[in-house]
Amino acid sequence: MARLPMPRVRIDEAARLTRTEGIDEALGAVARDAVELLGSAKFSRVRECGSPDRTRRFVDLSHSGARRWCGMAGCGNRRKAGRHRHRKKDPQPSPA
Template sequence: MGDKQGFRFHGGRPSVNFTATVGERWRDGGFERLPDPAALGRWCTEAGLTPADPACTAADLVAARELREAVYRLMLGRLSGTAAADEDVATVNRWAAHPPPVTALRVTSAGLRAERVPATVPSLLGLIAADAVAVLGGGDAARLRECANPECSLLFLDTSRAGARRWCSMAACGSRDKMQRYRAGDR
């Protein structure tokens, strides 16, 4: 699927996008888009969760991957109708209990100003887990989909009016399908 190191943000929600930090899951476990702690920090920034890369440790990376896989299994289970594993639910709930990043008031010469407190990895993982709870436990769960491209394992929320979206991205998998059908004469 092209650039293996670039992050994918086609999921529609932070928790869904976080599951895309493993690419090509269909290919013998796929490949890791979070190979080191710095990549986790970059993902948090590129995902719009924080304005600056948080300091990440090896332990943070292990925890993030554990959360990601629990969220992925729960979302995939939702799609297939498989019962949720207790340990995955416990992992998501444990992280969802962490306080999310906060803003605070700061006194300046111009008066009061809202300022984001530098985010920590636990606060960002808490934010991702809380989003997963909202997706899986709310109305968005019915809109959760897996890309129809057999060589893509990305999940996404179908926000189309008809609820018939098939591709993680029309610009990627959707256009590939259209081109393949065009070349095969299925216009």
């Protein structure tokens, strides 16, 4: 798959970027990226997202190498907000 043609990209008259690719070109680009990652030092930093409902993998490029989420905007933020709500929840009902 990595030997398939590269996706074609061009700029139209309105200076918009357009891609003229089919599924083969898209799969070829993904396959080339995978081959490059497998052969690089970054491969040791591939992680699985810590969210229980995700199976997404990502390359942890953080300084410490301890990132747990595929992205803080989605998975990490939801998890942190949920833990915060759980900690702040009053386990005892207030006296009326």
